Amino acid sequence: MTRKIAILGASGYTGAELVRLIATHPEMEIVALSGDRKAGMAMAEVYPHLRHMDLPELCRIEEIDVAGVDLVFCALPHATSQAVIGALPAEVKVVDLSADFRLRDPAAYEAWYGKPHSAPELQKEAVYGLTEFYREEIRGARLVAGTGCNAATGQFILRPLIAAGVIDLDQIILDLKVAVSGAGRSLKEHLLFGELHDNVFGYSLGGRHRHLGEFDQEFSRVAGREVKIQFTPTLIPATRGILATAYVQGEAGAVHYALADAYMNEPFIKVLPFGAAPSMKDVRASNFCHIGVVEDRIPGRTIVVGTLDNLTKGSSGQAIQNANLMLGLEETAGLMAAPVYP
Amino acid sequence: MTRKIAILGASGYTGAELVRLIATHPEMEIVALSGDRKAGMAMAEVYPHLRHMDLPELCRIEEIDVAGVDLVFCALPHATSQAVIGALPAEVKVVDLSADFRLRDPAAYEAWYGKPHSAPELQKEAVYGLTEFYREEIRGARLVAGTGCNAATGQFILRPLIAAGVIDLDQIILDLKVAVSGAGRSLKEHLLFGELHDNVFGYSLGGRHRHLGEFDQEFSRVAGREVKIQFTPTLIPATRGILATAYVQGEAGAVHYALADAYMNEPFIKVLPFGAAPSMKDVRASNFCHIGVVEDRIPGRTIVVGTLDNLTKGSSGQAIQNANLMLGLEETAGLMAAPVYP
Amino acid sequence: MTRKIAILGASGYTGAELVRLIATHPEMEIVALSGDRKAGMAMAEVYPHLRHMDLPELCRIEEIDVAGVDLVFCALPHATSQAVIGALPAEVKVVDLSADFRLRDPAAYEAWYGKPHSAPELQKEAVYGLTEFYREEIRGARLVAGTGCNAATGQFILRPLIAAGVIDLDQIILDLKVAVSGAGRSLKEHLLFGELHDNVFGYSLGGRHRHLGEFDQEFSRVAGREVKIQFTPTLIPATRGILATAYVQGEAGAVHYALADAYMNEPFIKVLPFGAAPSMKDVRASNFCHIGVVEDRIPGRTIVVGTLDNLTKGSSGQAIQNANLMLGLEETAGLMAAPVYP
């Protein structure tokens, strides 16, 4: 039985990625697409690459009749999700791709996002959407909060190490090389081709990136004590992908074992043989995450490299993986397409 | 019933693209992969993006037992296919992705490729693999010759115009913007990142590109008289895709009608509304081809723009589309994945 | 004696390119920089690559005291130059980089730019800034109108052929591959990295690009009859450069001779040996233009390929070349830096 899907905010990159993935999903059918500023347009006008699909016209959120909708993907800008999701009927399942429900603590939300949360009840209810670590809670959830794409990448390589106690919790440095689509289709000068092409630059340096809120919350939870990492994202001239380099202090063999063990049966997370490191393009346009561990020449120092596609495993693919669980479908349904290379 | 597939030459880009597409094909199973220089290696070593798949090791062609194989994709370098395919048992179906069987006339083959054909009997038997125009012959064929990727692009936009008699056959100019993967994974100086990045340059200028042999053969056949076009490919700094700009002399409305009419029921070829033109990335990593028609300010002049992904619709996707027909499967099986954008 | 220079509109790409070139110009000194929306900022804040230079702060145009200024470069948006230049004292020399004074005929201006010209007297006075063809008039001019970058590229390869009478004037097709900086630093969706990277698309197709006004004006003037060409620009994922492919009907040897002869003594225009074609990156960040001629396989058809950097030879370098003449300096002063490769 096909599940009826609505996507709110379908005119952004994560919305378009949801549509792309659902195009070949065996058990999902898109019945409504919203895109306020582009309401009334065909999806093929906004995203001509979806021209071959028979899709509903973009409409305004209010125009959507959610009766009969099994699940709503909410890909709206940060801070607007709160009101919209609060207004949905309680029986509709929701996967939110914004940052609105990632942090459980209202104080933390306010600290990182600069204003109080407007739906603290929902915030309490929401399950953090890092599938591999919240699988059972997601299965029973009504509202799942998709993680930040940087936050997902960092957690995939660091959570098992923190859990296994194989690294020094006070000496974790996470250097992320980030492709541009994570910033969305927004008109900002530094996102222009002329600016970013042949260029590389850091942003939110010094611990000001909001995904640190997720790291703090999750790593402290796993460790059972406060953990604060250093996290620096650097924008690189590519469209899709995040490559994370983590500098940790711990024995490389133990680090590799902890990761290999944690992900042994995971369909999407692949740990490479000891000493090998992945390339960002190895997972492009797919729901896979590749992780490698390399021993440094300095004893006790280890480098962990992880990569995923920010729009897929880091956002819309993760959202569908969670939706599959929430709808009682096969977790991997619609997500096994191989990465696109070259 | 799953069909058993062998891929010869799996270590090149078109071989890897075949594997990628078959990864989610509902009725094909890869049973053998050859890659002579990489024999003995796991596919994941040669192409780490295929790490999640359970694939046979790369072997030498001689090691493959073709008994039980339903279809062989032959993605070997030009000129080596002839001997290899000649040595296969007559009952095995073959889709060849090289240039070896594209030209029917041995003299034309020798003129464009510089040496006599070594398997003229097979050359006679081979069906030209431009699916949309040879569908019925392909269905019954034992050996299908995949087209050149530039040749496919040019034919999709020009064949219906020649057939409909709506353009001047002596004034056809085809200017192709070509991404680099069409040249394969070969070590040539002009294919280095340092050389091609931020660069654009023509190659095989002046009518020396070998795909002209296909244009001459096919366009003359359609027209019932000799047709020679001007064709200039220009390499652009992108990985996948061909964008063709055709300058024709004919009335724009009639040109658009001829294309819209020809492709009305085609699942993969989409003709845009009159006056609109496609972008190369609209079809990336997919089997779709988008075509647009624009009227020039000079009366009687028309610009036709077409685009496809050279590795998919221009090569490996086309090959699977043909194989689907040869094996009695749904023509679109495994090929409906949406383009990857952005 | 150093000449005092003011740059109006220094916060755009052509303004920044003027500053870059003047940085090593032996006889020019920047005394004022305007940038209305960025007034009050240091140039190093707007363009950190100019950090090492000792430059005046960006100010508003009204704040500039033009007394003592020898020459003003006006790099303002189209349509705003007219008023600004009209308000300058008559003794100040001006090189305008906008489109405002390129067309001599007020009717042509209105047809291409959609509104009447507001300074028709200045329009009459302005000299068209294609240095190699208007050298003597530029030397004595008070106001020089810089050409469009596409217009410059097309004229460098076609003017000598039209003048020499070696090609069919009714069968000229100009296909331009254009890097993105020609569109400036403006916030438009199709100029985002996420959109243009790995992409190629045409724009202003069908003869709607405004630089056609310049082609019509200049080619008709050279030919002594009306000449209308077909001109299609295609945006390619690169930052700087234009590569033009012209399809002409005329004997290749005669075409090559006409070009080689026309540019024999030009310091910046280099005609390659017969049969060779240039690459776009061969002239990057320089004031050079390379031109090649290739004979087509169809008798009487010839392909001419030309390339220049749109920001340098196509705009700011050309402006300095003209300013050198107007100021009685060596024409090549400050412009002999070699292209940047790779």
Next chain:
Amino acid sequence: MTRKIAILGASGYTGAELVRLIATHPEMEIVALSGDRKAGMAMAEVYPHLRHMDLPELCRIEEIDVAGVDLVFCALPHATSQAVIGALPAEVKVVDLSADFRLRDPAAYEAWYGKPHSAPELQKEAVYGLTEFYREEIRGARLVAGTGCNAATGQFILRPLIAAGVIDLDQIILDLKVAVSGAGRSLKEHLLFGELHDNVFGYSLGGRHRHLGEFDQEFSRVAGREVKIQFTPTLIPATRGILATAYVQGEAGAVHYALADAYMNEPFIKVLPFGAAPSMKDVRASNFCHIGVVEDRIPGRTIVVGTLDNLTKGSSGQAIQNANLMLGLEETAGLMAAPVYP
């Protein structure tokens, strides 16, 4: 009086960059160019961007008459310089751009480069070419060893910190984002456009990169004790530039002061205001190096970001800066061209 210059190994990227820079150098003249595999070719055939220059033909090293040559730039592959420089007359000044004379200790050389040094006498004589720190020794040197481009970047941001004693010497992590031209024009699969475009990957991970030999030598020397840093380079899809992110433990204000103080009077090294960080393209194609310091949210942790163009300040520009000193010229002669942006 113009100095006569010979360049050995002019067919590589650093050789071509030397020629590009000397093109506008007021007091250098190229009298000989060698390029063994391309001997007999014009430089314009190997590097068409140098077409406008009047250059000697590429020849074999043996064909060069060094009598009358004031200085030789030796841009040969690693390990071949030793023999070639040993055979030059003792009175000829030499700037070597290879790795052959960077390490003073023969044992260190053998450890990092895998074979004994064949010219240990020259090795002793060679001055390490990091101009800003060896200025006086370079002025009097006969043989100067150009630094590694990664080694230069790391030293510019870390040397003053080690010298000033403001950071923990045992907790230095250097994460480099490296453009591809540092690898030269060599035919390697991972350097193909199809592989690197839209891709990012680490190399020589875990402390295996040879430039660590230079870091060990220099940092230990500055500190007066052994210093070993962690250093990981990541290849990014750009042509020119290195952006270094250093993670250090020390008070950010002291770090910024140490850098600002060290480079206060340096013409090429620019320290940004506290809290700002540079972008890689801010120095492209120039001899400048920009450095920024950002305080982390974790007290006592500081991030230092530095950037330079690997081919210019990291290699050929540095070489000319050193040659200027050796020849008694102005140190900045020929090197003040502004970076090329965008």
